[in-house]
Amino acid sequence: MAQTVFAPWTDPVQKPLIEFRNVSKRFGDFTAIDNLSLTIYEKEFFALLGPSGCGKTTMMRMLAGFETISGGHILLDGQEISAVPPNKRPVNMMFQSYALFPHLSIWDNIAFGLKREGRDAAFIDERVDEMLRLTRMSRFARRKPHQISGGQRQRVALARSLAKAPKLLLLDEPLGALDRKLREETQFELMDIQEKTGTTFVIVTHDQEEAMTVASRIAVMDEGRIVQVDTPDQIYEAPNSVYVADFIGDVNLFSGTATARPVDMAAAPEPTVALDAEATAPRHDAALRDTVEANTATAQRLPAPDRKGDWLYDKLFRRFMGSRETAPRRLPPPSPAEVAAARAREAPARPADSAPAIKPGGILVDWADGQPPIIAANGDTAVAGEKVTFSIRPEKVTIDAEQPDRPNAYKGKVIDIAYLGNISTFHVELANGTMVKAQMVNARRLANRHITWEDEVWIGFSETAGVVLKD
Amino acid sequence: MRKAVLIAIPYLWLVALFLVPFLIVLKISLSDIALARPPYMPQLDLTQGWAGLTAFFSELDLDNFAFLATDDLYWKSYLSSLRIAALSTLITLAVGYPIAYGMARADHAWRPTLLMLVILPFWTSFLIRVYSWMGILSNEGTLNTVLQWLGVINEPLQIMNTPTAVYIGIVYTYLPFMVLPIYSALEKLDDSLLEAAEDLGCSRFTAFWLVTWPLSRSGIVAGCFLVFIPALGEFVIPSLLGGSSTLMIGKVLWEEFFNNRDWPVASAVAVILLLILIIPIVLFQRNEQKAREAEG
Numbered sequence: 161m162a163q164t165v166f167a168p169w170t171d172p173v174q175k176p177l178i179e180f181r182n183v184s185k186r187f188g189d190f191t192a193i194d195n196l197s198l199t200i201y202e203k204e205f206f207a208l209l210g211p212s213g214c215g216k217t218t219m220m221r222m223l224a225g226f227e228t229i230s231g232g233h234i235l236l237d238g239q240e241i242s243a244v245p246p247n248k249r250p251v252n253m254m255f256q257s258y259a260l261f262p263h264l265s266i267w268d269n270i271a272f273g274l275k276r277e278g279r280d281a282a283f284i285d286e287r288v289d290e291m292l293r294l295t296r297m298s299r300f301a302r303r304k305p306h307q308i309s310g311g312q313r314q315r316v317a318l319a320r321s322l323a324k325a326p327k328l329l330l331l332d333e334p335l336g337a338l339d340r341k342l343r344e345e346t347q348f349e350l351m352d353i354q355e356k357t358g359t360t361f362v363i364v365t366h367d368q369e370e371a372m373t374v375a376s377r378i379a380v381m382d383e384g385r386i387v388q389v390d391t392p393d394q395i396y397e398a399p400n401s402v403y404v405a406d407f408i409g410d411v412n413l414f415s416g417t418a419t420a421r422p423v424d425m426a427a428a429p430e431p432t433v434a435l436d437a438e439a440t441a442p443r444h445d446a447a448l449r450d451t452v453e454a455n456t457a458t459a460q461r462l463p464a465p466d467r468k469g470d471w472l473y474d475k476l477f478r479r480f481m482g483s484r485e486t487a488p489r490r491l492p493p494p495s496p497a498e499v500a501a502a503r504a505r506e507a508p509a510r511p512a513d514s515a516p517a518i519k520p521g522g523i524l525v526d527w528a529d530g531q532p533p534i535i536a537a538n539g540d541t542a543v544a545g546e547k548v549t550f551s552i553r554p555e556k557v558t559i560d561a562e563q564p565d566r567p568n569a570y571k572g573k574v575i576d577i578a579y580l581g582n583i584s585t586f587h588v589e590l591a592n593g594t595m596v597k598a599q600m601v602n603a604r605r606l607a608n609r610h611i612t613w614e615d616e617v618w619i620g621f622s623e624t625a626g627v628v629l630k631d
Numbered sequence: 632m633r634k635a636v637l638i639a640i641p642y643l644w645l646v647a648l649f650l651v652p653f654l655i656v657l658k659i660s661l662s663d664i665a666l667a668r669p670p671y672m673p674q675l676d677l678t679q680g681w682a683g684l685t686a687f688f689s690e691l692d693l694d695n696f697a698f699l700a701t702d703d704l705y706w707k708s709y710l711s712s713l714r715i716a717a718l719s720t721l722i723t724l725a726v727g728y729p730i731a732y733g734m735a736r737a738d739h740a741w742r743p744t745l746l747m748l749v750i751l752p753f754w755t756s757f758l759i760r761v762y763s764w765m766g767i768l769s770n771e772g773t774l775n776t777v778l779q780w781l782g783v784i785n786e787p788l789q790i791m792n793t794p795t796a797v798y799i800g801i802v803y804t805y806l807p808f809m810v811l812p813i814y815s816a817l818e819k820l821d822d823s824l825l826e827a828a829e830d831l832g833c834s835r836f837t838a839f840w841l842v843t844w845p846l847s848r849s850g851i852v853a854g855c856f857l858v859f860i861p862a863l864g865e866f867v868i869p870s871l872l873g874g875s876s877t878l879m880i881g882k883v884l885w886e887e888f889f890n891n892r893d894w895p896v897a898s899a900v901a902v903i904l905l906l907i908l909i910i911p912i913v914l915f916q917r918n919e920q921k922a923r924e925a926e927g
Contacts, residue, residue: 224826224830225830226826226829245829246826246829246830247829247830247831247832247833247834251830252830252831253826253827253830255823255826255827256823257821257823259821259823259824259826259827260827261824261827261828261842261846262846263845263846263848272828272831272841273831273832276831276832276833276837277832320827320831321830324831324832
């Protein structure tokens with residue numbers, strides 16, 4: 161069953177629940193939030209993501225009412241709330257430290273807000289029980305906060321902040337104190353609860369994985385500004401700046417100058433072809449010869465005796481045939497015909513020759529002397545002639561022992577391998593010293609893998625795998 | 632073995648410096664006054680062996696305690712002491728809590744200095760400080776001189792030798808004992824608890840009443856006992872500042888001992904005082920233990 165995609169931000173008719181209009185916040189000389197505008201819609205799970213000190217916590221505290229704003233407007237449901245004190249806002253917050261009242265039981269903690277509203281006892285009972293069920297804490301209602309575990313405290317804090325059914329729930333680094341495994345479980349639980357209650361959640365975090373997992377949209381912040389607001393996949397695959405690309409996940413960055421690529425491939429010869437041909441023409445044969453020679457080392461090409469043969473020779477033939485030569489016998493260098501044949505075999509795999517398969521258009525990024533430029537078919541030709549940064553995720557970079565059939569391929573040497581179990585990240589140093597990270601899924605067991613430290617390898621990626629970012 | 636030794640040290644200390652003196656006082660309180668040296672009898676004469684021991688014990692009686700009940704001076708003094716100690720504890724709390732609260736809310740950089748200022752009076756001898764209060768409170772003292780010079784009053788206030796002077800003296804002397812435990816409770820208080828309370832609909836005042844106050848309770852209780860217990864047996868302050876008009880058991884005890892040389896009655900007064908104090912001391916211990924459990 162196809163579900164309609166939840167994307168109120170694309171619908172111009174939708175009214176935002178929260179609206180920041182040119183909001184600024186200054187602490188003395190320091191500007192924490194700089195003329196920031198942002199809209200958050202109902203039922204969203206919105207993440208404010210950034211390094212510490214980027215202003216994300218200040219944003220949240222302004223929403224809760226703990227910080228006054230120095231300029232601009234904050235609207236909730238179209239109502240200006242910047243002057244409303246925290247205890248009068250239909251907004252609740254889950255604190256980073258959970259801030260559970262240590263002198264009250266779990267039940268009383270959850271009932272705290274409801275009692276302040278002056279609700280009758282029956283309603284409070286019912287609501288608290290509902291919250292306890294929602295967070296699966298019913299068994300612990302009579303305990304004090306210091307008698308339960310960190311994960312349980314987190315759930316109580318969530319229950320307490322949801323008890324008053326706020327229009328907006330703020331979560332300040334809610335999972336920071338949990339260990340990794342529990343954090344991952346809790347992320348899904350949070351999403352589940354958010355969906356069940358239909359409350360709008362705004363989460364502040366510096367953990368990009370957490371933001372990617374839970375959020376419907378992410379705002380990446382830096383120094384009091386919002387750099388990009390988008391869905392997690394867009395943030396990851398189409399970052400709008402080097403900052404975002406670098407902050408979210410792992411990335412390889414190549415800075416260089418952009419040149420437009422001709423749209424019609426037949427009309428003009430591919431510059432890479434020329435470069436590639438020029439760069440490899442004399443070297444290629446040598447490389448090929450190396451390959452052939454390397455091949456000769458393997459059993460089927462070298463006519464070497466096996467152990468039984470050795471024994472037979474040593475015992476029997478040596479007497480009349482003399483001592484056996486121990487140096488491995490080499491075949492003569494490959495004849496020109498052989499080279500040609502080998503080249504013919506390999507030729508279709510070479511990017512230069514497979515040029516028609518590469519998407520036309522886009523730009524070339526000239527990033528280092530002596531290295532072919534990067535082909536980025538998805539690059540905006542408008543940036544031609546400008547300084548740009550080509551960014552590509554390590555998992556989109558392949559690593560091979562042989563030159564791969566890929567539009568962009570560079571030779572390098574494996575310097576480091578980070579084995580993470582499910583994946584391995586290879587740090588490959590290219591000829592000009594640039595380090596490139598390439599990731600490979602470890603589909604095979606460790607023993608069967610063939611690339612290791614100091615190996616000469618080829619890294620490759622497609623013409624659309626990366627993103628060209630203006631500096 | 633090591634553990635046993637470690638535990639034994641404080642117990643030996645207690646036995647040598649508390650239990651043994653107490654037993655001596657108890658023995659004296661059961662003796663009779665005598666014009667002798669020491670001024671009570673019977674004396675334990677161990678040279679006569681078992682007979683001496685039984686003779687000694689047979690002469691001990693509760694006459695002195697019965698005497699305390701007959702003369703209303705004693706129970707009036709006990710009651711007056713309890714009242715003065717309780718009231719001055721409340722005043723100390725009222726003065727000390729805001730001080731502790733202010734210290735705990737002050738900037739981190741300032742806190743060591745403020746703590747220092749609270750402890751600073753201890754650098755001067757207690758007696759000297761009480762004497763200087765005499766200089767301040769007497770009819771020709773600093774306070775009256777300044778007030779008269781300002782024209783607020785035209786004749787000196789009689790503070791010296793009244794219960795007011797005793798209250799001032801006790802509150803002044805024991806204020807640090809109230810401030811420090813409350814400060815230490817408030818300092819541990821997480822600011823986000825107050826924000827959480829406000830976030831859940833409390834005004835500033837209700838947040839204080841529902842969160843800050845109950846969470847500083849262990850400090851309040853500790854401070855109150857630390858003031859109440861020594862104030863109850865206080866002798867120096869009432870005798871220097873209170874004059875003859877203030878009745879306090881500490882003073883009665885002193886007079887019995889030194890003026891009347893009635894050691895047995897003085898000891899009986901001391902034993903009763905200790906029994907009265909045992910109740911708050913046990914309560915205090917309980918509070919400390921509860922506080923420790925809540926933290927653990």
